Amino acid sequence: MNLKELAATLGLSPTTVSRALNGYPEVNAETRRRVEEAARRFHYRPNPRAKSLATGRSMAIGHVIPAFTQHEMVNPVFADFVAGAGETYSKAGYDMLLSVVADEDETRHYRGLAERHTVDGLIVHAPKVDDPRIALLCDLGIPFVVHGRASGVDLPYSWLDIHNTRSFRRATDFLLDLGHRRVGLINGLEFMDFAQRRRAGFMAALAARGIAADPALFASDPMTEIHGHRSARRMLALPRPPTAFLVSSMISAIGVRRALADIGLRMGADISVITHDDDLGYLRNGEDVPIFTAIRSSVREAGRQAAEMLLDLIANPASGPLTRLLEPELIIGQSTGPAPT
Amino acid sequence: MNLKELAATLGLSPTTVSRALNGYPEVNAETRRRVEEAARRFHYRPNPRAKSLATGRSMAIGHVIPAFTQHEMVNPVFADFVAGAGETYSKAGYDMLLSVVADEDETRHYRGLAERHTVDGLIVHAPKVDDPRIALLCDLGIPFVVHGRASGVDLPYSWLDIHNTRSFRRATDFLLDLGHRRVGLINGLEFMDFAQRRRAGFMAALAARGIAADPALFASDPMTEIHGHRSARRMLALPRPPTAFLVSSMISAIGVRRALADIGLRMGADISVITHDDDLGYLRNGEDVPIFTAIRSSVREAGRQAAEMLLDLIANPASGPLTRLLEPELIIGQSTGPAPT
DNA sequence: CACCTGATCCAAAGCGATTTGAATTTTGTG
DNA sequence: CACAAAATTCAAATCGCTTTGGATCAGGTG
Numbered sequence: 015m016n017l018k019e020l021a022a023t024l025g026l027s028p029t030t031v032s033r034a035l036n037g038y039p040e041v042n043a044e045t046r047r048r049v050e051e052a053a054r055r056f057h058y059r060p061n062p063r064a065k066s067l068a069t070g071r072s073m074a075i076g077h078v079i080p081a082f083t084q085h086e087m088v089n090p091v092f093a094d095f096v097a098g099a100g101e102t103y104s105k106a107g108y109d110m111l112l113s114v115v116a117d118e119d120e121t122r123h124y125r126g127l128a129e130r131h132t133v134d135g136l137i138v139h140a141p142k143v144d145d146p147r148i149a150l151l152c153d154l155g156i157p158f159v160v161h162g163r164a165s166g167v168d169l170p171y172s173w174l175d176i177h178n179t180r181s182f183r184r185a186t187d188f189l190l191d192l193g194h195r196r197v198g199l200i201n202g203l204e205f206m207d208f209a210q211r212r213r214a215g216f217m218a219a220l221a222a223r224g225i226a227a228d229p230a231l232f233a234s235d236p237m238t239e240i241h242g243h244r245s246a247r248r249m250l251a252l253p254r255p256p257t258a259f260l261v262s263s264m265i266s267a268i269g270v271r272r273a274l275a276d277i278g279l280r281m282g283a284d285i286s287v288i289t290h291d292d293d294l295g296y297l298r299n300g301e302d303v304p305i306f307t308a309i310r311s312s313v314r315e316a317g318r319q320a321a322e323m324l325l326d327l328i329a330n331p332a333s334g335p336l337t338r339l340l341e342p343e344l345i346i347g348q349s350t351g352p353a354p355t
Numbered sequence: 356m357n358l359k360e361l362a363a364t365l366g367l368s369p370t371t372v373s374r375a376l377n378g379y380p381e382v383n384a385e386t387r388r389r390v391e392e393a394a395r396r397f398h399y400r401p402n403p404r405a406k407s408l409a410t411g412r413s414m415a416i417g418h419v420i421p422a423f424t425q426h427e428m429v430n431p432v433f434a435d436f437v438a439g440a441g442e443t444y445s446k447a448g449y450d451m452l453l454s455v456v457a458d459e460d461e462t463r464h465y466r467g468l469a470e471r472h473t474v475d476g477l478i479v480h481a482p483k484v485d486d487p488r489i490a491l492l493c494d495l496g497i498p499f500v501v502h503g504r505a506s507g508v509d510l511p512y513s514w515l516d517i518h519n520t521r522s523f524r525r526a527t528d529f530l531l532d533l534g535h536r537r538v539g540l541i542n543g544l545e546f547m548d549f550a551q552r553r554r555a556g557f558m559a560a561l562a563a564r565g566i567a568a569d570p571a572l573f574a575s576d577p578m579t580e581i582h583g584h585r586s587a588r589r590m591l592a593l594p595r596p597p598t599a600f601l602v603s604s605m606i607s608a609i610g611v612r613r614a615l616a617d618i619g620l621r622m623g624a625d626i627s628v629i630t631h632d633d634d635l636g637y638l639r640n641g642e643d644v645p646i647f648t649a650i651r652s653s654v655r656e657a658g659r660q661a662a663e664m665l666l667d668l669i670a671n672p673a674s675g676p677l678t679r680l681l682e683p684e685l686i687i688g689q690s691t692g693p694a695p696t
Numbered sequence: 697c698a699c700c701t702g703a704t705c706c707a708a709a710g711c712g713a714t715t716t717g718a719a720t721t722t723t724g725t726g
Numbered sequence: 727c728a729c730a731a732a733a734t735t736c737a738a739a740t741c742g743c744t745t746t747g748g749a750t751c752a753g754g755t756g
Contacts, residue, residue, distance in 0.1 A: 016711095016712055016713080017712060017713060017714095018712075018713090026735080026736090027735065027736045027737075028712090028713080028714090028736090029714085029715080029735070029736055029737080029738095030734080030735055030736070032713070032714060032715085033714090033715090033735090036714085040733070040734065040735085041733095041734070041735085042733080042734060042735090045734080045735090057470075059467055059470065059471055060471075060712080060713065061408075061471050061472070061711085061712050061713065062471060062473055062713095063404050063407050063408045063413065063472075063473075063711090063712080063713090064408055064711070064712030064713035064714090064741090065712080065713050065714075066404050066713085066741095067402075067404045067405055067408050067711090067712080067713070067714090067740095067741050067742070067743090068712080068713045068714040068715080068740075068741055069713085069714065069715095069741090070741075072404065074452075079438070079441070089431070089434060089636065089637045090430070090431040090434060090637060092434050093430060093431060093433050093434035096453065096455075097420070097455055099455075100420070100453060100454065100455025101455050103454075103455070104454060104455055104456055104457075104460075109452050109453075109454065109473075110452065110453045110454065110455070111415075111450050111451065111452060111453075112437065112441060112450075112451045112452075112453050113441065113444075113445060113450065113451065114437075114438055114440075114441025114442050114444070114445055114451070115445055116445075119445075126400055129398075129400065130400055130401075130402050130403060131402075131404075132403055132404075132450075236637075237637070238636075238637050238638070238639060239637070239638055239639065240639055240641070240642055244642075265637055265638065268609055271613075271616075272612075272646070275616055295430065295579075296430045296431060296577075296578070296579050296580070296606055297579070297580055297606065298579060298580065298581055300581070301581055301585075305613070357741095357742055357743085358742060358743060358744095359742075359743090367705080367706090368705065368706045368707075369706090369742090369743075369744090370705070370706055370707080370708095370744085370745080371704080371705055371706070373743070373744060373745085374705090374744090374745090377744085381703070381704065381705080382703095382704070382705080383703080383704060383705085386704080386705085401742080401743065402741085402742050402743070404741090404742080404743090405711090405741070405742035405743040405744090406742080406743055406744075407711095407743090408711050408712065408713085408741090408742080408743070408744095409710080409711055409742080409743045409744040409745080410711085410743080410744065410745095411711075
């Protein structure tokens with residue numbers, strides 16, 4: 015059942031039916047009622063492609079994820095973010111177009127999406143320092159929201175981020191207050207913007223107390239369980255091992271916990287751990303009392319909000335760059351305690 | 356730059372240009388060359404919506420994920436599966452349309468996707484026993500592939516699954532061979548088809564040796580870390596605790612490991628654990644020697660293959676229901692050992 | 697040389713909606 | 727009651743592509 019047929023059934027022109035259904039004012043109230051009734055009765059649903067060809071809007075949002083490097087993307091965090099964004103989209107009648115693209119095709123792909131108006135807007139995931147995608151998208155003139163920020167890019171653009179610097183600084187201060195002086199930072203890849211900021215927060219806290227940063231106490235890699243395990247093992251084998259760890263991801267923190275278990279250290283007693291926690295559905299940080307002391311911020315909620323920002327931006331492009339900085343909470347769990355004397 | 360403009364530039368009709376670009380035979384070789392060259396030079400890319408309106412095909416595949424129950428979907432497994440499928444799609448020029456939909460809207464959503472030809476095909480995730488979606492989609496006549504199967508549905512349909520029954524039977528046998536007699540099964544929700552089959556495999560192994568299944572040694576819930584932890588704690592507190600666990604997911608197995616650590620049991624020595632392992636990118640089962648003895652099957656690869664099957668089915672609907680049963684491997688890690696005497 | 701065949705190319709009709717510009721019908725006013 | 731204004735409705739153009747059903751033209755045939 016298409017528009018023409020529906021119009022014929024009603025003895026009206028397609029024009030009027032279209033207007034009635036789309037809430038235009040110049041249509042008789044009674045006519046509108048009849049049209050709506052008939053549409054319901056015949057399960058009429060406009061063909062989105064025809065609609066989109068006519069209006070130029072696609073009612074879809076694009077998420078491009080780089081495929082063949084494993085970096086940052088195909089991960090649990092991504093799933094939760096997308097789930098949050100998807101909720102927002104479906105409430106607003108938008109579809110989500112996901113493209114898994116080889117790194118070298120990324121630029122071309124963005125360009126294609128924008129130029130052909132395949133999507134009305136884009137979410138940019140996992141920005142790197144100096145991320146070139148931002149300039150590209152500004153240039154293409156398509157609305158987009160970055161999940162995170164890109165240091166070094168000074169164009170105005172819309173983003174939603176958490177306060178990585180401050181929260182890592184707070185977490186470090188917390189450890190220092192407990193008397194820890196050697197803290198290992200198990201971070202993500204440091205060309206990722208968030209990792210850079212987290213490190214900066216960590217360093218600032220050390221610097222404020224005049225503690226020199228020991229390069230041996232830094233690790234940086236994709237945030238897998240194995241990365242956490244390997245890095246912790248390495249640091250614990252140092253002549254002067256750390257008494258605490260600050261970890262950038264729950265999954266890596268689990269690896270750290272495994273490393274501690276390997277050599278019989280009790281977390282929270284012999285050694286302290288604080289982790290960032292994205293509050294993933296399948297990886298909750300304990301039930302009542304949190305397992306890990308953690309910097310917590312729901313990435314699902316971030317997805318919801320980023321999507322809302324993007325839809326606002328699409329509805330009203332003049333509303334200028336939208337930015338939102340979420341403040342994670344620092345929650346105390348069972349993985350921290352005073353530094354052993 | 357659209358088709359008409361490109362045609363004008365070349366002094367040709369849109370018809371010919373379209374045919375040249377789409378590889379139709381009735382166009383002069385030299386003309387085709389000129390057209391292709393010009394298309395490249397002007398970065399011509401056909402508008403997919405117009406194309407799709409004209410052809411009736413959308414070049415998109417739908418993945419519908421139920422939103423507001425947390426069940427099975429918004430999870431790391433999903434991310435990896437989608438990444439695999441996405442690789443296949445992008446190679447074939449397909450887009451992936453992801454909808455996060457409230458459970459009660461699911462049927463309506465599927466119907467909309469199919470009737471309006473929004474997508475050319477669908478992947479059905481996380482089938483339940485007697486899953487009603489299969490009959491619905493058969494009825495709607497849209498090509499689809501189920502990731503998993505649905506016991507109780509006897510319509511012919513296409514699916515890709517792993518051999519859950521057999522692999523869980525093998526894993527159980529392995530534990531029994533090691534002398535274990537009380538094995539706890541920490542399973543997913545048992546209205547999920549895969550969980551049902553895993554349980555059946557487990558039971559069959561017990562039955563074959565005349566061991567009665569103890570209801571206290573079953574746990575069934577969404578496969579979170581906490582589920583693993585809580586279930587293991589509960590079973591270990593029994594008067595006759597299990598000497599081994601069989602776990603349906605790496606994440607839950609990590610919870611089990613935490614439970615063991617809580618009470619000072621050494622995994623692999625005091626107690627054995629086998630887990631299913633989807634070989635997730637961010638949650639590898641150790642480096643050289645696997646941490647967990649595991650039933651391993653890459654869900655990313657499953658995504659790739661399911662997508663290929665679906666594209667085949669779309670290209671050639673007559674090729675009938677396609678089915679593929681993958682056999683997971685049973686890999687020996689450090690989490691199993693002989694039953695304590 | 698007239699006629700038939702292929703090989704090429706093109707005009708025009710969709711696909712299913714929106715939207716512009718006009719044509720109707722109603723309503724209001726003097 | 728006639729006429730302008732407002733309220734409704736409609737025909738046709740448009741979005742950018744594919745595809746049907748001819749055209750056109752060169753080469754081969756009898």
